[in-house]
Amino acid sequence: MNGIVVVGTGQAGFQLGASLRENGYAGPVTLVGDEPGLPYGRPPLSKAYLLGKTDAAGLALRPDAYFAEHRLTIRAGERAVAIDRAARRLLLASGEALAYDHLVLATGSRNRPLPVPGADLAGVHQLRTLADADALKAALAEARAVAVVGAGFIGLEFAAICAQKGCPVTVIEGLDRPLARSVSPAMAALIETSHVRAGTRFLFGRAVSGLIGPDRVRAVALAEGHEVAADLVLVGIGILPNDDLARAAGLRVENGVAVDAMLATEDAAISAIGDCASVPSPHAGGARVRIESVQNAVDGARCVAARLAGRPAAFTAVPWFWSDQGPLKLQIAGLCQPHDRAVRRGDPESGSVSVFCYRAGRLAGVESLNRPADHMIARRLLQTGRSPTPEQAADPGFDLKALALG
Ligand code: FAD
Incomplete structure (x- = not known):
């Protein structure tokens, strides 16, 4: 028995392993993740962690001993580079191949890059991983003026932290309101008012044309010629699903790894869960959605774990989400x-x-x-x-x- 191999040691990958054991699955379970260390939760990275209210140990999804006790093998710092579907083997960058009975893709997502000159200057940050949060936290401690590109959840959570720390912050957004793709105009207006009261400045309907250096960022250039001075810039313009492994293996990809209502791909030996999965949802009239949330990662993992343990059921959990902003x-x-x-x-x-x-x-x-x-x-x-x-x-x-x- 080769057991179950999971790509990704994030929220979904971890939960898959934990739920397999809760469901009584006794075979080998191996989780391969390219980040260092054991699974941790990302939500505090843009909240309590940046405020210094929790440390790296506080992010851990389980204490170290849990993984040995539950016979979950974590292969941290290892990148999966290809799937050999015919031989049912996952190939790692190290050259090793892991044989599987079932493979679960829980590869999450990555930050969408800002396609303008200067996006790689020192002082320009993104926020996805613990390493990103450490760099951002150190930069914020020194910053005199912050610019946030994108009024999405990450950008607004970070803006709230800047305001709490008394650091001037300007949020630049191409659309006409915050969270334009995520919440109703009525809710967006309430959120905007609260941030403005806290001291955050918004520039809506503005396109960023570049970041100005020469070595370290000193300003954000807007398309109409205006500049916003900033020695720290956070780019938060959304994420892209990590679906390249699936695409290269010939699996269907449609804004994420396309799965059916049971979260299975068209290869019966491969499933996909969490941020990387594109799922037909009963809550969207059967249309495909790709949801980026802890709930979606956790409930999707529970659904697949139950199926692999012999209790198949469609994924029907009601989506829910939270965001803390000041x-x-x-x-x-x-x-x-x-x-x-x-x-x-x-x-x-x-x-x-x-x-x-x-x-x-x-x-x-x-x-x-x-x-x-x-x-x-x-x-x-x-x-x-x-x-x-x-x-x-x-x-x-x-x-x-x-x-x-x-
Ligand atoms: P991830 O947690 O991203 O895990 C995927 C893992 O797979 C990563 O470690 C990645 O490096 C690894 N990986 C990818 N490709 C490979 C490969 N080829 N080989 C090996 N490893 C690979 N959600 C909420 O509901 N509420 C919140 O308040 C909230 N706040 C957030 C704050 C921040 C700063 C961030 C970044 C996210 C937040 N989210 C929040 C979203 C939530 O954290 C994600 O939806 C969730 O982590 C998705 O879990 P996942 O397992 O699908 O992906």
């Missing part, structure tokens, strides 16, 4: 985009509000700001398929919890 705790349940109607529950002035997003008359997702009870109710509503009317959702007197619990 005083804001944003939580999203379901897939809100696209939606054709949105109603608010709660008073925006109170700082605690939810936006209920509807698609074709049914609840598609709920964005909650500092309103965790709504978030939990929303997950339950979406799981059970119970959809309040927009009027009910907007009515503070309507008992959503009772509806959710049926």
Whole structure:
């Protein structure tokens, strides 16, 4: 028996190993990861870790002893370079080949590069790994003015930290609002207001044409000629799925490794989970989605582990996500985009509000700001398929919890 080989020791790869053992799988499990060290969680990298509220040990997904106790072999610092599907072998950069009965691709994603001159200057950072966070943290301690390119989750979380540390920060975004692809315009407006109150400056609708050095960055050049002075620049313009191994092995790739409702590729011996997987989702009317979240990585891993342990079931978990930005705790349940109607529950002035997003008359997702009870109710509503009317959702007197619990 060759057992199960996993490419990736991130959130999804780790969970796959852990869930295989929870499901009673007794065969060999090997996780190959190109980062050094044992599996760790990324969310604190743009939050508590940068603030110095947790250290590297605090990021660990399990203590060191867990892996030996559960017979999970971690091959850290090893890169997988090819899949020999005919022979069912994974080839490593070292030249070694690992035979598998089943291969799980949990390769995650990488930062989208900023395609302008100067993007490789000293002082220009991205944030994906612990090593990135260490470099960014050291740079922030010395920085006098920060520019963030991209008003996505990572950019906004970092901007909130700069503001908390009293460092002037400008967020430059090509679209007309923050989180334009991720949240409703109503929620984006609330988030923008909070950041502005904390001292963050936004420049919307601006394209970055270059980063100006000569050796270290000193400014960000905008397409219309304006410059934003900065000695630290964080580029946070999204991520790309690590699907090259799958593509080179002849597997279907469609904005990520294409899998079916069971998270299996067209090769019955290969599955894909987490950020790298493109999945037909019942929460998107069966359309393919590629979700970048801890929940998606964890629940996808649980789904595949159950199947490999003999209990197959489709992946139907309700997507959910969170982002902490200074005083804001944003939580999203379901897939809100696209939606054709949105109603608010709660008073925006109170700082605690939810936006209920509807698609074709049914609840598609709920964005909650500092309103965790709504978030939990929303997950339950979406799981059970119970959809309040927009009027009910907007009515503070309507008992959503009772509806959710049926
Ligand atoms: P990853 O965790 O990226 O793991 C993939 C691993 O595979 C990596 O270590 C990679 O180096 C390795 N790998 C890739 N190719 C190979 C290869 N060929 N050979 C060997 N190894 C390989 N999500 C939330 O829900 N809430 C949050 O608040 C949140 N905050 C975040 C903050 C930051 C700074 C970042 C970067 C992400 C955040 N996320 C958050 C997203 C979340 O962390 C990811 O969705 C999750 O890590 C995805 O897990 P994964 O296992 O698919 O990928």
